[in-house]
Amino acid sequence: MTTLSTSGTLPDIHTLRMCFYGAGSMAEAIVRGILDRGLTEPERIGMMNRQNAERMNELSSRYGINGAITAEDKDAMLRESDIVFLAMKPKDAAEAIKRVRDLLHPGQLIVSLIAGMTISTLETLLGKPMPIARTMPNTSSTIGLGATGISFSTSVSDSQRLLADALFQAVGLTAIVEEPMLEVVTGLSGSGPAYIYYMMEAMIAAGSKLGLTEEAARELTIQTVLGAAHMVKATGEDPAELRRKVTSPNGSTQAAIEKFDEYRFTEAVLAAVTRSAERAMEMGADIERNAKS
Numbered sequence: 001m002t003t004l005s006t007s008g009t010l011p012d013i014h015t016l017r018m019c020f021y022g023a024g025s026m027a028e029a030i031v032r033g034i035l036d037r038g039l040t041e042p043e044r045i046g047m048m049n050r051q052n053a054e055r056m057n058e059l060s061s062r063y064g065i066n067g068a069i070t071a072e073d074k075d076a077m078l079r080e081s082d083i084v085f086l087a088m089k090p091k092d093a094a095e096a097i098k099r100v101r102d103l104l105h106p107g108q109l110i111v112s113l114i115a116g117m118t119i120s121t122l123e124t125l126l127g128k129p130m131p132i133a134r135t136m137p138n139t140s141s142t143i144g145l146g147a148t149g150i151s152f153s154t155s156v157s158d159s160q161r162l163l164a165d166a167l168f169q170a171v172g173l174t175a176i177v178e179e180p181m182l183e184v185v186t187g188l189s190g191s192g193p194a195y196i197y198y199m200m201e202a203m204i205a206a207g208s209k210l211g212l213t214e215e216a217a218r219e220l221t222i223q224t225v226l227g228a229a230h231m232v233k234a235t236g237e238d239p240a241e242l243r244r245k246v247t248s249p250n251g252s253t254q255a256a257i258e259k260f261d262e263y264r265f266t267e268a269v270l271a272a273v274t275r276s277a278e279r280a281m282e283m284g285a286d287i288e289r290n291a292k293s
């Protein structure tokens, strides 16, 4: 294990060992993203889950990472890693963290991906002050197009801040935010890919219902979403301005937007983002209760 520098320079990531405690969709998205970008080598990455050995074997053969199956291997991996990612569901977090807290030590950087769990709750669960990066990534990290909000505990050094930021920048964009804003990030970009997929599902279903083949409806929808996102990025124009350019006065787009307004589209999006952020807080409050029991 390498001791992370406390100065303000980025450590050589290739020398660090990282492990993912929890090996589900989000852990896999980050692992795949950082390996595809050559940020580190598969031998430097360990992963473990609770019981699903088949999944661990799959991940090991797919990415060449070290999958820990036995309790001894899991404990050793947690003890010896420089960076420990917490990647289990919020409902499992309190028990999982309490179980291993004696294996962890302040020389390690803890990176939490867990929705809603505050730094303060995590410090209670760990039972000792440790450097913590609380993050809210999204699954688009898989292809290097993630969007991750990050907050830090007070004990995080400049070097560890740079490290956490570099890890997530390698798989997309990062935003360092005040901790309470992480709930908003959850509502916006953490859950956000699902909103876009939901919209795509509805567009494909509409195209098919109105007579296109399923395949044509799917391809046209994908290209439309891809093109629209790229247009915003490439032109730097506001989405509202780009929308105006599609919307001819009294034309077909205006007719469609009027339908969206009839169904209160903007209000629906605000309510959804707000509810997601609230739900993250509720899940965080549940973990806090479990941390104290």
Ligand SMILES: NC(=O)C1=CN([C@@H]2O[C@H](COP(=O)(O)OP(=O)(O)OC[C@H]3O[C@@H](n4cnc5c(N)ncnc54)[C@H](OP(=O)(O)O)[C@@H]3O)[C@@H](O)[C@H]2O)C=CC1
Pocket (backbone or CB within 6 Å): 021, 022, 023, 024, 025, 026, 027, 048, 049, 050, 051, 052, 086, 087, 088, 089, 090, 092, 095, 096, 113, 114, 115, 136, 137, 138, 139, 190, 191
């Ligand atoms: N999915 C997403 O889009 C995002 C998820 N997140 C956060 O990431 C975290 C993980 O989510 P996601 O990947 O979707 O969840 P998954 O259900 O896909 O994966 C959860 C993983 O945690 C493991 N696990 C649960 N309990 C334990 C335990 N006691 N010891 C070891 N491993 C354990 C599970 O193992 P097993 O299968 O063996 O039970 C499984 O590998 C959540 O906290 C979520 O809030 C954050 C941003 C986006």
Ligand SMILES: O=C(O)[C@@H]1CCC=N1
Pocket (backbone or CB within 6 Å): 115, 186, 190, 191
């Ligand atoms: O749905 C969830 O709870 C997690 C957090 C953000 C995305 N998925």
